[in-house]
Amino acid sequence: MRQDPKLESIVAAAMQDWLSEEHLSEAPLDDPRLAHFRRMAASLRYRHFDASAESVTSAKSLMPELERRQIWAKLVGGSMAMAGARSATADSFQLTFEANGTQTRLMYERGPSGWKVVGQAPEGFAVFLKGKPVRLDSNRRFTFPAKTLGDSGISLMDEAHEFLIPSADQAEFHEP
Amino acid sequence: MLRETSEGDLSRLLARCRKGDGRAWSELVDRFQGYVYSIPRRMGLAEDDCADIFQATFIALHRSLDKIGSAASLPKWIGVTASREALRIRRLRNRDPQRETEGSDDRGLDEILADEEKSAEALAIEACDARTLRLAMSQLGDRCAKLLTALYLEDESAYQEISLRLGIPVGAIGPTRARCLEKLRRSLEEEGFFV
Numbered sequence: 001m002r003q004d005p006k007l008e009s010i011v012a013a014a015m016q017d018w019l020s021e022e023h024l025s026e027a028p029l030d031d032p033r034l035a036h037f038r039r040m041a042a043s044l045r046y047r048h049f050d051a052s053a054e055s056v057t058s059a060k061s062l063m064p065e066l067e068r069r070q071i072w073a074k075l076v077g078g079s080m081a082m083a084g085a086r087s088a089t090a091d092s093f094q095l096t097f098e099a100n101g102t103q104t105r106l107m108y109e110r111g112p113s114g115w116k117v118v119g120q121a122p123e124g125f126a127v128f129l130k131g132k133p134v135r136l137d138s139n140r141r142f143t144f145p146a147k148t149l150g151d152s153g154i155s156l157m158d159e160a161h162e163f164l165i166p167s168a169d170q171a172e173f174h175e176p
Numbered sequence: 177m178l179r180e181t182s183e184g185d186l187s188r189l190l191a192r193c194r195k196g197d198g199r200a201w202s203e204l205v206d207r208f209q210g211y212v213y214s215i216p217r218r219m220g221l222a223e224d225d226c227a228d229i230f231q232a233t234f235i236a237l238h239r240s241l242d243k244i245g246s247a248a249s250l251p252k253w254i255g256v257t258a259s260r261e262a263l264r265i266r267r268l269r270n271r272d273p274q275r276e277t278e279g280s281d282d283r284g285l286d287e288i289l290a291d292e293e294k295s296a297e298a299l300a301i302e303a304c305d306a307r308t309l310r311l312a313m314s315q316l317g318d319r320c321a322k323l324l325t326a327l328y329l330e331d332e333s334a335y336q337e338i339s340l341r342l343g344i345p346v347g348a349i350g351p352t353r354a355r356c357l358e359k360l361r362r363s364l365e366e367e368g369f370f371v
Binding site: 051052064 | 196203
């Protein structure tokens with residue numbers, strides 16, 4: 001961002017707090033950004049409260065979680081057959097898994113601090129890593145970091161199924 | 177982009193809730209619990225009333241999942257519902273039997289409800305703005321997200337403590353804040369926040 005000498009005084013005029021004192025007198029009050037910062041100041045100062053755990057549990061119970069059919073996905077294709085070789089020698093590879101007729105391809109890329117896993121969720125499925133949801137983009141693609149290949153196992157869920165995709169260091173080939 | 181990562185995600189979540197996916201519903205409750213609860217708490221209502229308003233809002237949402245037009249309208253729908261309920265409770269709590277008997281309140285019930293509806297809209301917009309800003313903040317770079325969170329979203333900390341914790345010299349907090357807020361402003365402007 002280019003240096004903007006007026007920026008700090010415009011922010012000071014909007015925020016009107018202890019960080020602003022020195023700049024208040026220089027504020028250019030006709031700058032169009034001032035109205036934006038004032039609106040942001042109101043939102044920044046909107047005090048946020050969390051509901052109690054009991055209230056949250058009670059709200060969640062309005063729609064209980066279904067019993068899903070858990071299915072271990074089978075490894076049916078990919079660029080590196082030997083599980084043991086994946087972490088030892090490869091910098092990138094891909095694996096294709098199949099469960100209940102649904103296929104998912106994952107790509108694994110080694111980086112300086114571990115691995116990056118990239119995939120695309122099948123239509124209607126959500127992706128979970130260690131029980132936490134993984135965000136999908138508008139094309140249902142997702143990516144997440146994994147310190148080791150042992151941390152790359154995920155699950156794919158729709159309302160009736162949970163497909164368990166094993167970590168890349170464990171998955172062994174099955175004939176489809 | 178805020179919309180792509182957050183609201184596209186919300187659209188899928190809403191679709192899954194409509195299919196009866198309890199896990200998706202849990203995620204929705206987690207996402208909006210603070211948003212809903214903050215509305216009556218900020219109005220100064222008692223905690224018991226806030227808890228009742230919280231439940232009433234999610235019950236209404238559960239019943240209306242198929243009627244909500246789109247994920248984009250979901251935050252405002254939830255905000256208006258919570259605000260309406262909070263204003264209704266506040267009206268009931270403020271009712272003064274003495275005044276009612278003497279008939280000194282000139283406004284009819286229709287007018288009171290119309291005023292409440294306008295207030296509910298305004299409260300919902302305020303809550304939506306704050307939510308949008310928090311989401312945008314979470315997508316700033318780590319340094320800016322941490323600084324703005326420390327300055328505005330946490331309980332007040334002395335600037336020396338913020339300086340030590342974040343490794344920013346005290347004299348640099350002001351200029352860094354300005355740059356981070358400008359970054360946030362540009363992100364919000366791209367999303368149409370100021371329109």
